[in-house]
Amino acid sequence: MQYIQQVAFLLLATYAIWLFSKNILQIKKNIFLGRPEDLSDNANLRWKNVILLALGQKKMFRNPTVAIMHLIIYAGFIIINVEVLEIILDGILGTHRLFFEPLGNLYNFLINFFEVLAVGVIAVCIIFLYRRNIMKLKRFMSKDLNGWPKSDANYILVTEIILMSLFLTMNAADSAIQLKGNEHYHATGSFIFSGMLVPFFDSISVSQLILMERSCWWLHIIGIFAFLNYLPYSKHLHIILAFPNAYYARLKPMGEVKNMVNVQNEVKYMMEPELAPTGDAQPTTFGAKDVMDLSWKSLLDAYSCTECGRCSTACPANQTGKLLSPRKIMMDTRDRLEAVGLNIKQNGEFKDNGKKLLNDYITVEELRACTTCNACVQECPVSINPLDIIMELRRSLIMEDSNAPQEWNGMFGNIENNFAPWKLSPDDRDAWTKEI
Amino acid sequence: MQVPTMAEFLAKGETPEVLFWVGCAGSFDQRAQKITKAFVTILEKVGIKYGILGKEEMCTGDPARRAGNEFMFQMMAYQNIQILNGYNIKKIVTACPHCFNIFKNEYPVLGGNYEVIHHATFLQQLIDSGKINMKDGGAFKGKKITYHDSCYLGRANDIYEAPRSVLEAMDVALVEMKRCKSNGLCCGAGGAQMFKEEEKGDVRINIERSNEALATGASIIAAACPFCNTMLTDGVKNNEKEDEVQVLDIAELVASCLS
Numbered sequence: 001m002q003y004i005q006q007v008a009f010l011l012l013a014t015y016a017i018w019l020f021s022k023n024i025l026q027i028k029k030n031i032f033l034g035r036p037e038d039l040s041d042n043a044n045l046r047w048k049n050v051i052l053l054a055l056g057q058k059k060m061f062r063n064p065t066v067a068i069m070h071l072i073i074y075a076g077f078i079i080i081n082v083e084v085l086e087i088i089l090d091g092i093l094g095t096h097r098l099f100f101e102p103l104g105n106l107y108n109f110l111i112n113f114f115e116v117l118a119v120g121v122i123a124v125c126i127i128f129l130y131r132r133n134i135m136k137l138k139r140f141m142s143k144d145l146n147g148w149p150k151s152d153a154n155y156i157l158v159t160e161i162i163l164m165s166l167f168l169t170m171n172a173a174d175s176a177i178q179l180k181g182n183e184h185y186h187a188t189g190s191f192i193f194s195g196m197l198v199p200f201f202d203s204i205s206v207s208q209l210i211l212m213e214r215s216c217w218w219l220h221i222i223g224i225f226a227f228l229n230y231l232p233y234s235k236h237l238h239i240i241l242a243f244p245n246a247y248y249a250r251l252k253p254m255g256e257v258k259n260m261v262n263v264q265n266e267v268k269y270m271m272e273p274e275l276a277p278t279g280d281a282q283p284t285t286f287g288a289k290d291v292m293d294l295s296w297k298s299l300l301d302a303y304s305c306t307e308c309g310r311c312s313t314a315c316p317a318n319q320t321g322k323l324l325s326p327r328k329i330m331m332d333t334r335d336r337l338e339a340v341g342l343n344i345k346q347n348g349e350f351k352d353n354g355k356k357l358l359n360d361y362i363t364v365e366e367l368r369a370c371t372t373c374n375a376c377v378q379e380c381p382v383s384i385n386p387l388d389i390i391m392e393l394r395r396s397l398i399m400e401d402s403n404a405p406q407e408w409n410g411m412f413g414n415i416e417n418n419f420a421p422w423k424l425s426p427d428d429r430d431a432w433t434k435e436i
Numbered sequence: 437m438q439v440p441t442m443a444e445f446l447a448k449g450e451t452p453e454v455l456f457w458v459g460c461a462g463s464f465d466q467r468a469q470k471i472t473k474a475f476v477t478i479l480e481k482v483g484i485k486y487g488i489l490g491k492e493e494m495c496t497g498d499p500a501r502r503a504g505n506e507f508m509f510q511m512m513a514y515q516n517i518q519i520l521n522g523y524n525i526k527k528i529v530t531a532c533p534h535c536f537n538i539f540k541n542e543y544p545v546l547g548g549n550y551e552v553i554h555h556a557t558f559l560q561q562l563i564d565s566g567k568i569n570m571k572d573g574g575a576f577k578g579k580k581i582t583y584h585d586s587c588y589l590g591r592a593n594d595i596y597e598a599p600r601s602v603l604e605a606m607d608v609a610l611v612e613m614k615r616c617k618s619n620g621l622c623c624g625a626g627g628a629q630m631f632k633e634e635e636k637g638d639v640r641i642n643i644e645r646s647n648e649a650l651a652t653g654a655s656i657i658a659a660a661c662p663f664c665n666t667m668l669t670d671g672v673k674n675n676e677k678e679d680e681v682q683v684l685d686i687a688e689l690v691a692s693c694l695s
Contacts, residue, residue, distance in 0.1 A: 062619075255592025256541035260506045264546060267510040287504065316622040316645075321638030369635040372502050372627030373587040378618050394504030407632040408503050415508055419494035420460040421631055429458075430490040432469045433439040436476065 002094045009091035009221075016225035023232035027303055030341040034296030039248045046247045049383070054246035059381040069124045073160065076121035077239070080167070083114050087221050097174075100186045108188060115171065115193040118164040125157045125164075132157075139309035144328045149235065149307055156236050163223045170216035172197035177209045238306035242382040245304040248297055249383035254374040257391060260286070263399075287395025290356045291337045294392055301384040302333035311376035311386055317369035324369035326376035326386035332361040333389060358393050364403065367393050439476060441490040442523045452487040454553075455525050457539070459532035460495050461662035467669065468662035474691035475531050475555055481694050482567045486529070492519055498534045501542075503628035510546075513538075517548035531555040531687060533588035533661045534626075540593065554589060556599040556660045559690055563605045574606040574693035581608040581689075582654035584645070584668060585620035586661035599660045602686050606693055611652045621645050623667035630663050646671020650681060657683045 052058045057074070060067035086099045100107045132140045132153060145153070171194035177185045179198070190198050201209060231237045262284050269276035288294045291302075311326035312318045318325045336357045344350050355361075367390055376386045397403045404412070411421045419426050445452055456479065462472040479486050497512030520528075528550045530536050540552040553561075562568040581603060589595045596617045603610055615621040624634065624641030634640055646668050649657045657672070659665045662685070669683045 253537075253541050253593055255537040255588055257501055259542065259545050260510075263506040263510050267507065267514050271514055286506065314619070316624060316641045317635070317637070319621075320641050320644050322635045323637075324635070365635055368632075369637075370627050371587070371622045371624060371629050371641065373622035374591040375587070375620075375622065378591050391502075391504070394502075395506055396504075398504035399506060404503065404505075405632050408505075408628065411499060411503070411628070411631040412505055412508055415495045415497070415500055415512065419512075420464055421495060421499050422460070422464055424464045426491060426494075429463045429493060430439070430441075430488070432458075432463060432472055433488075433490075435469075436437040436439065436473055 006092065006094045012222065012225060013088065013091065016228060020228050020232070023229070026341060026345070027232060027237075030337050031296050031299045031303065033292050033337070033340065033344075034294050034299040035292075037295040037297055039297060042251055045251055046249075049246045049249050050243055052246075053249065053381070053383055054243045057381065059379070062379070069127060072117070072120040072124045073128075074239075076117040076164070077160075079117055080114050082110070083167070084221075084224060087217070091221060096184055097186050097188065100188060108191070111171065111188070112192045115168060115191050118167050119193050122161050122164045125161045129154065129157050139313045142309060142312065142325065142327075144309065144312065144325050144331065145307065149331065152234050152236075153307070155230075156234065159223065159227055159230075163220060163227070166216045166220040166223065168194045169197065170194075170213055170220060173201060173209050173213035173216060176201035176204070177206060177213060180206045180209070182206060182210070235305065235307045238304050238382055241300065241304035245300055246383045248300065250297075250385055250388075254377055257372075258388070260395070262286075285396070286399035287397070288389070288392035289358045289396045289400065291333060291340055292350075293396070294333070294357075294389060298333065298385070298389050298392070299337055301386075301389075302330050302337055304382050305330040305334065305384055306382065307331060308381070310379040310381065311384070314375035314379045316371055316373055316375065322366075322369040323363065324366040326390075329362060329366070329386045329389055330384060333357060336361050358396060362393060364397060367397065368405065370394075437476070437480060439490075440487050441492075442487045442525075443490070443492070445487050446523065451524070453485045454487075454527045454529050455520075455523075456486045456488050457528050457530040457532075457535055458488055458493060459530055459535045459662070461666075462531055463493065465662060465666065467666060471531055471662055471665070471685040471687055474685065475687040477691045478559070478562075478568070478687060478694065482562055489519065489523075494519075496535050496538045498538050499628040499631055501538075502626070503631075513543060513546050513548070517543060517546060520548060520550065525550055527551040527553070529553050529555055529558045531660075531662065531685070533586040533592070534663070537588045537592050554593075554595060554598070554660070555687055556589065556595060556602060559602045559686060560598040563602060568605075568690065568694070570606055570690070570693040574608075574689075576656070576689060576693065577607040579608050579656060580611055580652070580654045581656045581658050582611050582613055582649050582652045583616075583658045583660075584613070584623065584649060584664055585617060586659065586664050587620065587622050587626050589660055590620055591618055599658070599686050602690065603658060606689060608656075611654055613648050613652055615648065621648065623661075623664040625663035625667050630666075640671075642667035642671040643674055646675060650675060650677055655681055656689075657681060658686055658689060659683060660686050 057067060057071060060070055089098050090096060131137055171191050174185060175190035175195060175198045178187055231240065285293065291299060307327060309327045315324065315326050340350060343353060370390045372387060374387060414421050414423050418424060442455065458472055461468040494516055495512055496516060497509035500512065501509035528539055533554060536552055536554040539550060583600055583603060585596065600610060622641060623645050649668065657668055659668060665683055665685055672678050672681050672683055
C-alpha cells in the first residue's frame with residue numbers, strides 16, 4: 001500500500017513539474033519574440049532592485065495597510081514552502097514527518113510558526129475577497145477586469161484558503177491520531193491552531209482519522225501542484241516574474257524616452273550625406289504595431305502584471321474618465337502575445353491572422369490620451385513600464401501610418417517651419433526682451 | 437534692460453557663465469513670458485553672467501518626440517546640438533521642465549553633453565549661497581501657498597525638494613495637495629497634450645487638478661513649469677476663482693520678493 005502511494009506521488013510530482021516547465025519555457029519563448037534590448041549592465045544596482053522591489057516589496061508600502069496584508073500572504077506562501085519540501089520528501093520516501101526527529105524542538109516551533117502564517121493567509125484572503133467583491137474598490141470594479149480576470153483573482157484567493165485549511169486539518173487529524181496511539185505517527189503533540197480542532201475529532205475512529213489525515217495530505221499536495229500549473233495562465237504568475245522583472249527594470253530616469261538609433265542615423269545622413277554608408281538602406285519599421293515589435297522587456301512586463309490597477313488609479317487620463325488604462329495596456333499585450341505564441345505553435349511559424357496589437361487590442365483613442373506623466377511607471381510594484389509600450393505604438397501611428405490628430409499635424413508643421421510648436425514667427429522669439 | 441545673446445558674447449570674445457534656455461513657451465506664450473522676464477530680473481539682480489540664444493533658439497523637439505514623431509525630434513535635436521556645441525555651451529539653465537528633461541536625459545546620447553539645471557534648483561542654489569536675500573522673509577511671508585509638481589521635474593527627474601525649499605525660503609505657509617510629490621497628478625499638458633484637444637472623458641485633467649489645488653484653500657498655486665502654469669490658470673478661471681487665487685511660477689514669486 002505504502003509502495004503504491006510512493007509511486008503515485010512520484011508520477012504526480014514528475015508530471016506536474018514537467019507540465020509547469022513546458023509552459024514556462026513556452027512563456028520564455030513568447031517573451032523572446034520581442035526585440036532585443038541589452039539590459040545586462042549594472043548588475044549591482046539590479047540585484048539591489050531585486051532585493052528592495054521584489055523581495056522587499058518596497059513599492060507596495062506606498063499603501064502600508066495593504067502592503068502588510070499582502071506581505072502576510074507572501075511570507076506565508078514562501079515560508080510554508082519549507083513544509084512543502086518535507087511533504088515532497090515524505091511523498092517520495094514514504095516517510096511521515098521526516099524532519100521531526102532530526103529537528104527536535106525546532107520542528108514544533110516551525111510547524112507552529114507555519115500554522116500562524118496559515119491562519120494569517122486565510123484571514124487576509126478573506127479580507128481580500130471582501131475588498132474585491134463586497135467593498136467594491138474602484139480599481140477592482142473597473143471594466144478592465146470583466147470576465148476571466150475577475151474570476152482569476154477570486155480563484156487564487158479561494159485556492160489559497162483551501163490549501164491552508166487542508167494544512168491545518170491535516171495537522172489536527174495527525175494530533176488526534178497521536179492521542180489515540182499509532183506507531184507511524186510521531187508524538188509531535190498538538191500545534192497552536194490545529195490543536196483547537198483536535199477536540200472535535202474525539203469521536204472519530206483511528207482508521208477514519210488516518211483516512212482524513214491522508215486525504216488532507218494528498219489534497220494539499222495535489223492542490224499545490226495544480227496551483228503551480230495554474231500560474232502560467234494566471235495573473236498570479238507575478239509571484240515568479242516579479243523577480244526577473246525587478247532585475248531588468250529600467251535604471252534610467254523615468255523622463256528619458258528611448259532613443260531610436262535608426263532615425264537618429266537617418267537624420268544624420270540627411271544632414272551630412274558624406275557620412276552615409278553606401279549601398280541600399282535596410283528596410284526598417286518604426287515603432288510597434290504588434291508584440292514582436294516591442295522590446296522583450298515590455299513582454300516580460302506583460303507577463304509580470306498582476307492586474308492590481310495601481311497604475312490606472314494613478315493615471316490622470318483614466319481618473320478623468322478617458323478610455324486609457326495602463327493596466328489594460330499590459331493585459332492586452334499579454335493576451336495578444338499569448339495569441340501570437342499559440343499561432344506560432346500551431347503553424348510552425350507566425351501566420352498573419354489579420355490582427356495586431358495596435359487597433360485590434362489597443363485603440364488609437366487610448367494611446368492619444370496619455371500625458372507621459374509616468375504615474376503608472378511610478379506606481380507599479382513589480383517594475384512594469386506601460387509607457388514604453390504606449391510610446392512605441394504612438395511612434396508607429398505617426399511614422400508608419402501618418403495617423404495624427406489635425407492639431408498635432410499643425411504642431412509638427414509649426415516646429416518644422418517656425419521652430420516652435422505654435423504658428424508664430426521665429427523672428428519674434430526674442431520679442432520679449434524689448435519689453436523689459 | 438538689455439538681454440545679452442550668445443552671438444554678442446562671441447563677438448566680444450567672451451563666454452557667459454550659463455546659457456539661459458528660454459524655451460518656446462517662455463519666448464512666445466504671453467503668460468510664460470512673464471516667467472521669463474521674472475527669471476531674467478533675478479539673473480540681473482544677482483549679477484550672473486548669462487546669455488540667451490535669441491532668434492537662434494529652436495524647439496527642443498519634446499512635443500514631437502512624445503507625440504511619436506521621432507523624425508522631427510531628431511531633426512530639432514541635431515540642429516540644436518549643432519548650435520549649442522558651436523557656441524561651446526557648458527551649462528544650461530531653463531525654466532521649462534520639458535526642455536530640462538530633454539537636455540539632461542535625451543541629448544547626451546545624440547552628442548549634446550551639457551550641465552543642465554532647472555531654474556528651481558538654480559534658485560535654490562542662489563538662496564542657499566546667500567546670493568538671493570528675500571527681505572524680511574519676503575512679500576509672501578505666512579501666505580498659504582500650494583505647490584504643484586511638474587511630472588517632468590518630479591517623477592521624471594526626482595526633483596521634489598528644490599522648488600519647495602525656494603518657497604520655504606520665502607517663509608510661506610506651504611500646504612500640500614493630497615496627490616503630491618511622486619503621487620502628484622499631471623496638469624494634463626504633457627506628452628504633447630498641450631497641443632491638442634483632450635480625448636473624451638468625464639472631466640478635463642487640468643480642471644481635476646485645479647480643483648484639488650483650490651481645495652487646499654491656498655491663495656497662490658505655485659508651479660515651476662510654463663505648461664502647468666497655463667493649465668492650472670485655465671482651471672482656476674473655469675472655477676471663476678481668478679480674483680482670489682493666483683497661479684505663479686516660483687521665479688515670479690522670488691522676483692517680487694527682491695527689489
